[in-house]
Amino acid sequence: MSLAFTKPSKVYFFGTCLIDAFYPDAGVAAIRLIEREGVRVVFPTGQSCCGQPAYNSGFPDQARAVARQQLRTFRQDIPIVVPSGSCAGMMKHHYPELFAGTEAEAAARAFAGRVFEWSEFMVRVLGVRYTDRGAPIRVTWHSSCHAMREMKIVEFSKQLIRQLGNVELAELAHERECCGFGGTFSIKHPAISGALVNDKVDDIQRTGAARVIAGDCGCLMNISGASRQRGLPFEAQHLAEFIWERTHGT
Amino acid sequence: MAPETFEQSAERALADAQLRKNFAFAMGSFILKRQAVFSDVEETERLRTLGNAIKQRALSRLPELLQQLEAACTRNGIRVHWAETTAIANRIVLEIVESHAASRVVKGKSMVSEEMHLNAFLGSHGIDAIETDLGEFIIQLNGEKPSHIIVPAIHKNKAQIAAIFHEKVPGAPYTEEVAELNAIARRTLRRRFYEAGIGLSGVNFAVAETGTLCLVENEGNGRMCTTVPAVHIAVMGLEKVVEKLEDLPPLLRLLTGSATGQLVTTYVNLITSPRREGEKDGPREVHLVILDNGRSRIYQDPQLRQTLLCVRCGTCLNHCPVYTRIGGHAYGFVYPGPIGKVLTPQVEGLEKAGELAFASSLCGACEEVCPVKIPLPALLRRLRDESYSAAPDGAAVPGRGCRQNLAERLAWKGWEILNTHPRLNRLVTALLGKVGDCLPLGGPLERWTRYRSEPVFADRSLQRRVREEGIPDE
Numbered sequence: 001m002s003l004a005f006t007k008p009s010k011v012y013f014f015g016t017c018l019i020d021a022f023y024p025d026a027g028v029a030a031i032r033l034i035e036r037e038g039v040r041v042v043f044p045t046g047q048s049c050c051g052q053p054a055y056n057s058g059f060p061d062q063a064r065a066v067a068r069q070q071l072r073t074f075r076q077d078i079p080i081v082v083p084s085g086s087c088a089g090m091m092k093h094h095y096p097e098l099f100a101g102t103e104a105e106a107a108a109r110a111f112a113g114r115v116f117e118w119s120e121f122m123v124r125v126l127g128v129r130y131t132d133r134g135a136p137i138r139v140t141w142h143s144s145c146h147a148m149r150e151m152k153i154v155e156f157s158k159q160l161i162r163q164l165g166n167v168e169l170a171e172l173a174h175e176r177e178c179c180g181f182g183g184t185f186s187i188k189h190p191a192i193s194g195a196l197v198n199d200k201v202d203d204i205q206r207t208g209a210a211r212v213i214a215g216d217c218g219c220l221m222n223i224s225g226a227s228r229q230r231g232l233p234f235e236a237q238h239l240a241e242f243i244w245e246r247t248h249g250t
Numbered sequence: 251m252a253p254e255t256f257e258q259s260a261e262r263a264l265a266d267a268q269l270r271k272n273f274a275f276a277m278g279s280f281i282l283k284r285q286a287v288f289s290d291v292e293e294t295e296r297l298r299t300l301g302n303a304i305k306q307r308a309l310s311r312l313p314e315l316l317q318q319l320e321a322a323c324t325r326n327g328i329r330v331h332w333a334e335t336t337a338i339a340n341r342i343v344l345e346i347v348e349s350h351a352a353s354r355v356v357k358g359k360s361m362v363s364e365e366m367h368l369n370a371f372l373g374s375h376g377i378d379a380i381e382t383d384l385g386e387f388i389i390q391l392n393g394e395k396p397s398h399i400i401v402p403a404i405h406k407n408k409a410q411i412a413a414i415f416h417e418k419v420p421g422a423p424y425t426e427e428v429a430e431l432n433a434i435a436r437r438t439l440r441r442r443f444y445e446a447g448i449g450l451s452g453v454n455f456a457v458a459e460t461g462t463l464c465l466v467e468n469e470g471n472g473r474m475c476t477t478v479p480a481v482h483i484a485v486m487g488l489e490k491v492v493e494k495l496e497d498l499p500p501l502l503r504l505l506t507g508s509a510t511g512q513l514v515t516t517y518v519n520l521i522t523s524p525r526r527e528g529e530k531d532g533p534r535e536v537h538l539v540i541l542d543n544g545r546s547r548i549y550q551d552p553q554l555r556q557t558l559l560c561v562r563c564g565t566c567l568n569h570c571p572v573y574t575r576i577g578g579h580a581y582g583f584v585y586p587g588p589i590g591k592v593l594t595p596q597v598e599g600l601e602k603a604g605e606l607a608f609a610s611s612l613c614g615a616c617e618e619v620c621p622v623k624i625p626l627p628a629l630l631r632r633l634r635d636e637s638y639s640a641a642p643d644g645a646a647v648p649g650r651g652c653r654q655n656l657a658e659r660l661a662w663k664g665w666e667i668l669n670t671h672p673r674l675n676r677l678v679t680a681l682l683g684k685v686g687d688c689l690p691l692g693g694p695l696e697r698w699t700r701y702r703s704e705p706v707f708a709d710r711s712l713q714r715r716v717r718e719e720g721i722p723d724e
Contacts, residue, residue: 013721015712017669021679021686022705024712031721043716045676045723048669054662056612058634058653062666069670097628145613178571182611187697189609191261194701195575196611225702 005125010040012080012114014070016087017049018217019238026217026238030083030118033244037126041081046073050087055094057184064098071095071107079125080111083118083240084216085147085154091115093150117147119157119215119239132164134246140170140209142200142223144216145178157215157239164246170207174199181222197226204234211235213242256605259580269405273577276404280568283511284619301504302623305559308458308492312549315458315491316540322461326523328536336366339541343368343450343483346537347377350481352447356439358465358472359383360452361399361562362485362541364584368450379450380442382471384435391418397578399585400509400564405577439471449475449533453486454561455501456538459494462522463538466506466515473517482533484521488540489558501561504621508565544597551646553632554596559622560589566616566626572609581606588616592629600637600649607633679711 011034019027031041048069055063070091074080082088092115099108122128141161143154161169180186180196187193200223204212212234214220224236254262263269288294308315320330333339343366347355355372357363357379369379369390381390385403389396392414396402403411408426415434416424422434443449451472455464463484465472476482492501506512525532548554567573567587578586583594583603591606600607607630616626636646637653668675686707689695695704710718 015716020712021682021707024708024710024715027712028715028719031716031719041721042724043721045713045717046672048672048675051669054665056631056634057662058631058636058638059662060635062662065666066669145611145615149614149618176615178611178613178615180571180611182613185608185611187694189257189260190697190700191257191264192572192576192609193611195264196571197701199575221705222702225698225705228703229699229701 007037007126008039008079010042010076010078011121012074012076012078013041013043014047014050014074014080014082014087014091015043016082016084016217018221019083022221023217023238023241026083026241029238029244030081030240033122033128033240033247034081034126037122037128039126042076042078044073050082050090051098052087052090052094053183055090055098056182060098064102067091067095067098067108068104071104071111074111074114077110078114079116079121080114081116081118081121083238084218085117085144085151086216086218088115088117088153089146089150117151117153117156117215119160120151120153123156123159128160128163130160130163130243130247132166132246133248134164134166136166136168137211138168138170138207138209139211139213139242140172140204140207141175142172142179142204142212142214142219143175144214144219147215148176154215160239160243161213164243167246170209172203172207174203179219179222181218183218186222193222194226197222198230201226201230201232205232209234211237211242213237213239215239254582256580256582256609259582260576260609263576263580268407268410269577270575272405272407273574276401277568277574280511280565284508284565284568285511287507287511287513297500297504298621298623300500301561301621302559304492304497304501305561305622308497309489309549309555309558311493312488312491315493316488318458319456319461319491320540322458323538324461326461327526328461328463328523328538331537331539332542333539334542336541336543339366339485339539339543340368340371342537342539343485344372344375344377346481346483347372347448348375350447352377352481354378354380354442354446355448355450355483356380356382356442356446356475356479357386358449358451358467358475359386359402360450360485361396361584362452362487363450364396365487365543366485366541368485380439380446382439382442382469382475383467384432384469384471387435387439388414391415395579395584397586398564398567399562399578399587399589400567405579443474443478446479448481448483449477449479450483450485451475453484453490453538454505455498456486456491457493457495457498458491460522462495462520464498464502465519465521466502466517467519468510468512468516470517473519476519476521477532480533481535481537482521482524483537483539485539485541488542488545489560505561505563508563508619508621547646548596554629554646556624557589557592557596557629559624560593561622562589563621565619565621569615569619571611571613571615588626588630589624592624592626592633595633595649596647598648600633600647601652602649604633604637604649604652607637676711676713679713682707683709683711 051063
């Protein structure tokens with residue numbers, strides 16, 4: 001237990017497939033922020049996706065094959081930091097189920113025990129303190145369902161934002177409600193998913209925030225896609241990228 | 251004309267602004283009411299763990315407890331009937347009604363009777379089934395089905411109810427005053443209780459040890475249905491049995507707190523026998539019809555069995571972002587919302603109802619509030635697996651494998667190959683970075699862009715960026 005909260009000299013970074021293809025700036029920012037605390041970051045090239053898309057869509061064999069690729073790739077016994085509550089939840093809570101009764105069960109459990117969501121790692125393990133260098137801004141925060149209900153780390157994400165003196169955090173009225181992404185759900189049931197994301201966008205707009213910050217790029221892609229289509233002014237940004245922008249140079 | 255698909259019903263509901271407003275308002279207030287009685291997070295967690303344990307224990311001894319229940323009921327003078335299917339259950343009820351030459355049945359709220367489509371069945375045999383729960387009364391007047399398992403007319407607002415009463419109840423004036431609307435229902439129903447030869451009710455919990463039927467309600471109509479007519483018929487699903495009376499207080503606290511945010515309901519009925527010698531009231535006969543309808547098959551599978559923990563509080567509906575937007579009717583079956591998505595495909599089969607299991611973002615809001623901790627997202631995922639499963643035998647769910655198709659199989663196989671071959675993956679990602687924004691607008695992308703702009707591929711992937719920055723691989 002106590003070992004998990006000792007500052008490690010080296011960690012793995014799992015970039016997630018969405019950050020790799022769509023939001024590399026968020027990944028780079030998350031890595032730089034860890035390195036700035038004096039921790040060496042290892043980014044194994046063999047990594048890909050956590051496997052959740054197939055796992056949630058009725059294709060557990062394909063999910064297992066892709067998850068096994070991560071088990072093979074992240075072999076050293078060091079923390080695995082993940083800039084997504086949803087992918088972290090998959091690796092921490094669902095890998096043991098996915099591999100239950102297989103030869104990889106023990107490996108999956110050990111792997112799961114090393115997984116940290118990025119903001120959780122920054123606060124609980126590194127205990128970072130930030131000084132805000134940015135201009136005054138009002139932002140709102142979107143909690144991903146899995147960050148909230150599986151990883152239960154939203155408080156850490158918000159703690160990071162609250163460390164920024166010039167940032168006003170305006171909470172959403174319906175923070176606990178899903179944005180409607182749900183992976184393949186968004187394309188299997190576009191109308192329901194669309195209704196959800198439009199309600200989320202309305203909620204964001206009502207806060208008067210210039211930006212919505214989130215820790216999950218699935219939600220961000222969904223929310224920013226809907227707000228862009230409606231021509232709304234607010235931006236959507238990953239927490240790590242936001243923190244890097246506000247604290248750069250410290 | 252082909253029946254509406256789930257997707258079409260959902261779209262129709264989403265386009266109904268009044269419906270969405272009614273649900274958003276009602277579900278929002280139910281969430282707040284629940285929060286108020288379960289404000290102590292740790293205590294609530296302990297209570298939910300206890301509720302889960304009580305129901306798990308009952309399920310682990312289900313066959314034995316059902317026999318014990320039958321023996322105890324029989325000892326108390328309650329006649330027990332077993333129904334494997336809804337058709338058999340309907341037939342049993344009809345025989346009882348006909349044996350008393352009754353033409354009217356007053357009904358307390360019962361989802362099992364909805365599952366049986368009992369009203370239509372009795373109607374086809376010339377027997378009037380009269381709903382006496384206020385919500386059920388409203389929708390019966392309007393020829394509708396319940397849109398929620400606890401509050402069946404919740405899709406209607408005050409003005410809509412006023413219009414239904416004015417139009418359908420002879421002599422009723424148009425009024426939006428709640429007290430007056432209640433009085434209209436009361437006047438109409440009060441007479442029905444005295445006229446009916448049979449009262450029918452559901453059961454919230456059946457206690458095996460004592461042969462006690464527990465029924466909670468807020469309007470007193472349940473008490474009237476079970477005490478005024480000469481004959482009381484109770485219908486229940488076989489999962490409603492619990493071991494002993496001491497199990498009831500925590501379960502009732504969980505049920506009513508979760509359902510309506512009440513500490514206790516206005517009426518808690520514990521029915522243990524018909525009228526005894528020397529007693530002045532109560533029915534002369536009490537019958538208990540125990541329905542299977544697929545439940546014993548669900549029971550065979552250790553994971554799916556958790557479906558049977560459900561106490562039908564409806565709080566998963568109230569907290570579901572999908573239910574809140576489309577309402578209960580769009581689901582097209584008796585049980586809507588998260589528990590409906592889990593139960594219905596198992597009872598009706600995956601061909602007919604499997605689509606429901608996919609109509610969820612797996613957000614987990616339902617599991618978080620379920621008073622008996624049913625792992626609803628995991629069960630939805632299991633039903634998705636079953637839908638595509640190629641495993642040939644021992645189908646736990648009827649219709650297993652019905653969604654298998656080459657296109658999806660190839661797509662996921664391709665996804666697997668990409669994500670297990672790093673070089674190929676990097677190559678494809680790099681390619682998408684170049685031409686990804688010129689992809690033809692078809693298939694999944696078309697469905698995505700109905701409500702969103704296209705996702706923009708980064709010029710240089712994270713994989714490339716970290717190599718450029720010199721971040722080590724090992």
